[in-house]
Amino acid sequence: MAQNREFFYRRLHSLLGVIPVGLFLTQHLVVNHFATRGAEAFNKAAAFMEQLPFRYFLEIFIIFLPLLFHAIYGLYIAFTAQNNVSRYGYFRNWMFMLQRLTGIITLIFVVWHVWETRVQAAFGAEVNYDMMANIVANPFMLAFYIVGIVSAVFHFANGLWSFFVSWGITVTPRSQQISTYVTMGIFVALSIVGIRAILAFV
Amino acid sequence: MSENKTIRIIVTRQDRPDTAPYDEEFVIPYRPNMNIISALMEIRRNPVNAKGEKTTPVAWEMNCLEEVCGACSMVINGKPRQSCTALIDQLEQPIRLEPMRTFPVIRDLQVDRSRMFDSLKKVKAWIPIDGTYDLGPGPRMPERKRQWAYELSKCMTCGVCLEACPNVNSKSNFIGPAPLSQVRLFNAHPTGAMHKAERLEAIMGDGGLANCGNSQNCVQSCPKGIPLTTSIAALNRAATIQMFRNFFGSDEV
Numbered sequence A: 001m002a003q004n005r006e007f008f009y010r011r012l013h014s015l016l017g018v019i020p021v022g023l024f025l026t027q028h029l030v031v032n033h034f035a036t037r038g039a040e041a042f043n044k045a046a047a048f049m050e051q052l053p054f055r056y057f058l059e060i061f062i063i064f065l066p067l068l069f070h071a072i073y074g075l076y077i078a079f080t081a082q083n084n085v086s087r088y089g090y091f092r093n094w095m096f097m098l099q100r101l102t103g104i105i106t107l108i109f110v111v112w113h114v115w116e117t118r119v120q121a122a123f124g125a126e127v128n129y130d131m132m133a134n135i136v137a138n139p140f141m142l143a144f145y146i147v148g149i150v151s152a153v154f155h156f157a158n159g160l161w162s163f164f165v166s167w168g169i170t171v172t173p174r175s176q177q178i179s180t181y182v183t184m185g186i187f188v189a190l191s192i193v194g195i196r197a198i199l200a201f202v
Numbered sequence B: 001m002s003e004n005k006t007i008r009i010i011v012t013r014q015d016r017p018d019t020a021p022y023d024e025e026f027v028i029p030y031r032p033n034m035n036i037i038s039a040l041m042e043i044r045r046n047p048v049n050a051k052g053e054k055t056t057p058v059a060w061e062m063n064c065l066e067e068v069c070g071a072c073s074m075v076i077n078g079k080p081r082q083s084c085t086a087l088i089d090q091l092e093q094p095i096r097l098e099p100m101r102t103f104p105v106i107r108d109l110q111v112d113r114s115r116m117f118d119s120l121k122k123v124k125a126w127i128p129i130d131g132t133y134d135l136g137p138g139p140r141m142p143e144r145k146r147q148w149a150y151e152l153s154k155c156m157t158c159g160v161c162l163e164a165c166p167n168v169n170s171k172s173n174f175i176g177p178a179p180l181s182q183v184r185l186f187n188a189h190p191t192g193a194m195h196k197a198e199r200l201e202a203i204m205g206d207g208g209l210a211n212c213g214n215s216q217n218c219v220q221s222c223p224k225g226i227p228l229t230t231s232i233a234a235l236n237r238a239a240t241i242q243m244f245r246n247f248f249g250s251d252e253v
């Protein structure tokens, strides 16, 4: 590999985690939340998203390619760390470990989820309320979905915290502390949105 | 006097850089106010292990004996720290001594910290003041700034922060927190600032700043209380600006 690309790749990884992948995640959970208003509301919202102009362009450049880069490089980052929470049980070290762990869980979940929905749609299946209701009718799948959603949301929220450090926005310990409160607030809020949405299919 | 009081110490030993480590236990007589160094000296004076077998004295490094040189760093009861300021009375027994494995072990508790000094060279952690003629005095440093810069200058290259960092290991080439913070120190100096971009470019290279994953173990572990994570975040900001300067262009070289 070319020399001295690491800085660029890391910054790109950090940026893509928030824009667009993090924004997409938020948008996705909010749209799914329509399911709490009934099957019809959800189907309408999903159909609206499906009918967006330039759908394939948006899917490829706003979702798949950024996620693919972030996930592959993220795996590389995760496996170059030697976690040591048993020796250094500090809060931030736990968050460091969880950031990597939730990244891996999220990857497994997202691959499965995309296979089950988007790839099946490409094969002609219709993505709608009934499809999801069928999936989560299985209690194991429901548990898997809840773990996947909470992991992704934690990863995004805590990732926002480190994004602010990586770009030099939160420098002082105090600003980083407040950033912890704010991002954990985002974690709780988005988790509620995500879990309410998935439970609406049960 | 507590004549029959003893101290139990388990040392992770290693005879040569390429041989396997093994544990050896020692029981030594207690004296008041001992530290790890004086305990190791006691073992050196009478190198007999807990089983009563004669053994080789334990090898370790030391120099200042007042926590300013960093040479005596080792892992004591699971935490990397200086053995000269680790008091026996404050440690739970048996006391476990291990080398800082982040670095190549030379022998027993003695490690080779060369990589840290190489990193300091790589990031140009000095201030060039020589010219072909007398350059005269440099610009003055505001007192307030001098005070916080002094805190950063306390680093003794002990390696504790590298040992604590999950991203400094054999799978990565991360230079670790200490040399990064030194870049902030030298860039803060009014004369040092004349080479600011050069130092930033150095830490924007492979194994540099971007490898930090914010576990923040370093700032929790540094014996000198150096605000390492504040330095890293401040450098992240400087690197962001430098990145834009490099790409879009700037007259500040």
Ligand code: HEM
Pocket (backbone or CB within 6 Å): A013, A014, A015, A016, A017, A018, A021, A022, A023, A025, A070, A071, A072, A073, A074, A075, A077, A078, A099, A100, A103, A104, A106, A107, A152, A155, A156, A158, A159, A160, A162, A163, A164, A166, A167, B211, B212, B213, B214
């Ligand atoms: C739902 C999709 C995902 C979102 C929204 C997301 C978001 C983020 C964000 C915002 C960051 C912080 C960047 C920074 O530290 O500056 C981050 C970091 C990270 N992500 Fe993701 N990510 C996602 C998926 C993944 C996946 C699938 C992996 C693969 C294992 C992964 C691995 C990582 C790792 C290891 C870091 C830590 C980087 C570091 O601290 O240096 N992420 N992610």
Ligand code: SF4
Pocket (backbone or CB within 6 Å): B070, B154, B155, B156, B157, B158, B159, B160, B161, B162, B177, B178, B181, B221, B222, B223, B224, B225, B226, B228
């Ligand atoms: S920053 Fe602190 S822990 Fe790291 S080498 Fe310097 S003195 Fe040791």
Ligand code: FES
Pocket (backbone or CB within 6 Å): B061, B062, B063, B064, B065, B066, B067, B068, B069, B070, B071, B072, B073, B082, B083, B084, B085
């Ligand atoms: S001997 Fe110098 S720090 Fe301990």
